[in-house]
Amino acid sequence: MSSDAAALHPIERAILKVLSGGQEMSTEKLAEAASLSIDQARRGVEWLKFKNLVSVSELSTFTVSLDAAGTRAAQSGLPERRLVRAIKEGKTTMADVLTSGALKGEEVNAAVSGARRNQWIQFAEGNRMSATEAAEAQSAEEVLLLRLQSGGSVDSSALSEQEKKGLDLLKKRPNYITAKEQKETRVSITESGRALLPAIENEKALERRLTSELITSGKWKGVEFSALDVEAPAPAVYPGRSHPLVDIIEEVKEIFVGLGFSEIDGPMVQSGFWNFDALFTPQDHPAREMQDTFYISGERQAIPAGKEQIAKVSGVHKSGWGGWKPEEAERVVLRTHTTPVTLQHLAKKKPEVARFFSVGRVFRNEKVSYKHLVEFHQVEGVATAPKASLRDLMGLQKEFYARMGIKKVKFWPTFFPYTEPSLQSMVYNDRLQKWVELFGMGIFRPEVTRPLGIKNPVLAWGGGLERIAMLRFGLDDVRDLYTNRVSWLRSVPRCQL
Template identity: 35%
Template sequence: MAELTLNEKRLLAALKGKAGKVVDVPQLAAAMEATPEAVVQWAYLAMDKGLVHLDRIVDKAFVYTDEGTAYRTAGLPETQLLRAIGGAGTPLADLQKHPAFKIGFGQLRKKGLIAVKDGVVTPSAGASTADDEVALANPRAAGARAKELIKRKLLTETESVRHTVTLTPAGASLAAQGLDLKEEIGTLTRDQILSGAWKNANLRRYDIHKLPKTVYPGKSHPYQRLIDEMRQILLEMGFAEMHGGIVQSAFWNFDALFQPQDHPAREMQDTFYLKEEAPLPEGWERLRDMHEHGGETSSTGWGGKWNPDKAKQCVLRTHTTSLSIQYLVNHPEPPVKAFCIGRVYRREAIDPTHTPEFEQLEGIVMDEGVTFRHLLGFLKEFYQRMGFEDVRFRPGFFPYTEPSVEPEIYVNGLGWVEMGGAGVFRQEVTAPWGVTYPVLAWGLGVSRVAMFRLGLKDLRQLYQSDLEWIRNSPVHAPAKVGRRA
């Protein structure tokens, strides 16, 4: 038999002579001058040693709401209405004047207890609400009908928990032998150590084989930790972080990125438009000329008539690239290395792989002599630091970059997975703002990386407050999902 703590001994002493008898915890707590919660804890320890049985009993009770109390006296609305109908039937117009009509009529039709024909309401054969009235009078014995009354907010169900303790024969035998109730010391003081008093103290023994109680320290959400990891990687790679509002004008969100004004992505089914408008920035005429005929470049533009009113419309940003072009306008001279991790919004149907709002990682590099090969190197370095060793690229198309690529990573069990888009900004994007050096740019999906790193199958879990998942997720979990087996 393992060593007993003082409180376990006190519990056995309080139960002495009551072997086999069920004792309520509050009664024991009063006798031991302790709280019921403490007695339950001590009883769990003693139960592990086979000295007592601890039973948890859940008592359920039904409580009437004010509406339910009124119906107990007057009858349910459907009962009141059924009485008013009578056996011969009643005109619907007359029945509508009854105070119980609004609720009672719907309930009667739902239960198939009436028929309506030619404006006259008649009861069905054998129509009765007696069973529902019995359920309301005695919900404890009503079963499924009581649940229906709860849905109708006529009843509420309450639960109370109580514990009982029963002394086992082994516990009774130990209690009969006599127990040493000498006070124990669980923590030594400095004075006890210096004076040597600890040598004669009754020290509490600890079971080194017993697992301690799990402690859940406060920590940030796993998704936020992953975003912070991405941010740290880019800062270490020499990038500066850029910021901007989630509400952007269509000018910066679309037009400045050389998306034609009739592009499908600008339609209402893809974009959240707001009623507000934003003024056009200084020099907007150069962008108009770029769209209409290519401005002063070799481009021919998109042709047609560019509408400044459409560019003034405000939207919830559909990508963080709108921040990149504004950053370049404010920093037209090299070198520029900047990134943004921000939320973007698109009209998507919610399912395990799509949500109408998600995070995007945006990056730009502008300097003399940078090339497409540098772009691939930046992306490969980033993904490898994130734990994805196998990275490849395939050609892509975007209105504002040329050449363009779509980076892919290898995920065990899935194969190659596309992660976003990248390329070199076209002259139609940079020339209106006097940017003459090449600009490397990319927009990557953050949530996809998170799903692979965190082992999720449902994107929606990233945005839920699932305490169990948050508690059990490690603070740091460098994944190897990108590595081949």
């Protein structure tokens, strides 16, 4: 038992000591007797209740008091009593009673009904009224009004039988009686709690905190510490933390680095040349229209590439699409993907063997919906080697997904203007119980790599990070990632198993 007592919190010990006499106490009185705040007392009672050291019961009491109409009736009398008084004063018809001011028009029905129920009046010829001998006695309602007239509330259990009858009758009258329920928690010690009392009384003071002073002074060696209940409930703490989407981005970067990739980055504002032309996208392609792309209004810039490179790209367009206009290539756009950054890096380095990745914001002039945003994050990876193949690309993709915790992956043939062959990766969503498309992938066409001076095959894949986040967090609407709903942000665990 002593070991159990040592594990008790000081609040629990204080409560058990107060209850040692065997009396039942309310939480408020318990807090006062134990010199605790009411919150401390409530918390300690819950701990002790969970350990079966105290028992808790709820006591409900109903109190009654006069409302506005009841207060007026206590002062001037119930309508039926005022009717009887008027009759005794010689007002034997209702017209006489109303003329005298003893009753108001809306009180007539209640007055007659109450007087007849109590047998205080009787009617004669011509609807003339007379008072009976029973009118000398008080009704149950009047007895209760007299009890409540002094003000304050009265416990309904303390009422006499006659007063309870009056209470039932007055409750039927609007604004006469106010009844309130009051609940009180009563706490008492159990036999298990009583068995711990000797150990609590004889226990010496124990230290609960290991402070820096105890450590630096060396006093901790001679101090006996109390046991800690590691299963005790702790208050919820919400420290500052990174956004869950930022956590996903950092995780993706770590995976790429673990696969031997190097990160590259570049500006979000690009020329039409690198965003479209270098990717062998026709200058009349619908994706280059204002409906799909954000252009910087009224801005143009000299093509940020050498004359030889421009000539090679324009030559590919002229032979493949029948024409090329430099003014289209000079237009300034918010990048629609991170590939222009990748292409410029490849054109500058011209690597024989390399692995690069980029993560950044991209922009699409699309209608916002549950799965589309005008601004989102794209992750892109490229790898080049003399004998790089589509099989290598699929293997890299499967390994990337596996490290993200996605095991069910398959690939479907598709079309992209700047890769051939091209595939669409599909992953299985267990919650939705269906396959969903995720990343696009393929091998850059020769029309893309040759003008850049790249001889070896270049494997490329990319897609929106928000879609991975939706799968990870079980969201049905991509917009939920940006609503900044605090309850959701707090509920997302930092590490997901």
